[in-house]
Amino acid sequence: MSIKISFKKSISAKTTSNLVLFVDEKFNLKPIKKYISSSEFFYISDLLKIRDLKKKLLVFELSSKKKLVLISIKKNIKNYDIENLGAEFYGIIFNKKKTEYFINSESLHHNYKNFIGHFLHGLKLKSYDFKKYKSKKEKNFINVYVIGRKNNITPKDRIKFVALEEGTFYARDLVSEPGNVLHPDEYAKRIKVLKKYGLKINIYNQKNLKKLGMNALLGVGQGSIRGSYLVTMEWRGVKNNSKPLAFIGKGVCFDTGGYSLKPAKFMEDMTYDMAGSAAVVGLMKNLALRKAKINAVGVVGLVENMVSGNAQRPGDIVKSYSGKTIEILNTDAEGRLVLADAITFTEKKFKPKFMIDLATLTGAIIVSLGSEYAGLFSNNDKLSRELIEAGEKVEEKLWRMPLHKNFDKLINSKNADMQNINYVGGAGSTTAAQFLQRFILNKTPWAHLDIAGMAFSKYGGALNSSGATGFGVRLLNQLIEDYYE
Secondary structure, three states: OEEEEEEEOOOOOOOOOEEEEEEEOOOOOHHHHHHOOHHHHHHHHHHHOOOOOOOOEEEEEOOOOOEEEEEEEOOOOOHHHHHHHHHHHHHHHOOOOOOEEEEEHHHOOOOOOOHHHHHHHHHHHHHOOOOOOOOOOOOOEEEEEEEOHHHOOOHHHHHHHHHHHHHHHHHHHHHHOOOOOOOHHHHHHHHHHHHHHOOEEEEEOHHHHHHHOOHHHHHHHOOOOOOOEEEEEEEEOOOOOOOOEEEEEEEEEEEOOOOOOOOOOOHHHHHHHHHHHHHHHHHHHHHHHOOOOOEEEEEEEEEEEOOOOOOOOOOOEEEOOOOOEEEOOOOOOOHHHHHHHHHHHHHHHHOOOEEEEEEOOOOHHHHHHOOOOEEEEEOOHHHHHHHHHHHHHHOOOEEEOOOOHHHHHHOOOOOOOEEOOOOOOOOHHHHHHHHHHOOOOOOOOEEEEEOOOOOEEOOOEOOEOOEEOOOOHHHHHHHHHHHOO
């Protein structure tokens, strides 16, 4: 359901519209007494005696036409807690017949910095719904009015919130598109449109990639009738020649597994195997919209892993862009092949300050961490620490996993420099990351985020409904804001 947000200076205390007020953790009503009638005050006071005060939001039916929503605010509340409150509030008002709510910012009992901004940010993130292909278009919307002197959001902060929402929603849109629509040809076209925001876009097609020697990436896509691409997005937010921050995404638009065919059950979910690339594209759009004061580059490899007479076979050997050879023992371990060429290309061409890649790379990371943490693998302690701290601030959590030279023996090949899968068994996510690390040639600080358990949610999360989450956009934006901007 669509949300329309407006700001007003004041409202009558006797309004018949739904009212939202903020209280302390103990639901003390005295500070808000002036915003409701005496009869309402005593009525709510009696009901509070039998309500569960551990809840953060309580709803009271004052009449057939009026509800009162009380939201408790704890001391030293974190920004993500405020955003979660906004999301929880959306859960209350979603699909309700009454579509008008007044949030009284004057009832805030502490001067929390940008409280209303973060509250509305959470509300809007939670309200996202992908209904592009529904034939019956929804016309209903909810009016949310924010009243009072504490509702001010500075123009600078407003731009930041909007840019982050737009970037996250764009990533979710891309992940939500079906494979017959968002194939590599269409994906490359959509990225090209982002030039209008000030991004420099370069699209390398199959002919370009073959000339460059990106045979690891090309091998994955050779079974598809669609093209394969490497797309770069450059943002120059400062005029100096400082090294850019580099973000790399796996863009497998649909993954059948190739000849190492996936089971039919849940294969339809493989439309989201490009979620790593979507996070990079959404991040770059966000950085351009808010005119971020950094230099950054986004690089995505776009392919479709299909079965055909021309598809890659188990046992094939390819020469990567780095010059290293790879024996393909399993065609369903394809994402690492796409990233291998993209990582080496990014390091050589842009000489970045660091590289962070994102990919729905392994099912093993879901076994390890479920849908609570993304796996973090890195060759750099400082970058790892910064990523973990940024993730905690926006509740896009990371858990650092091991890399070690002893894992190398599991991916060494008798016939090539390496093989693309560990057939001994175990350590599936680590050996995949260990594989990727071999394609960093100049010791550039690097982090690999395996987001297989975080990119798509069957049941929805704190700030998203079920479906695509846009995981990574807010995390990486926070990293940039805190440490590099």
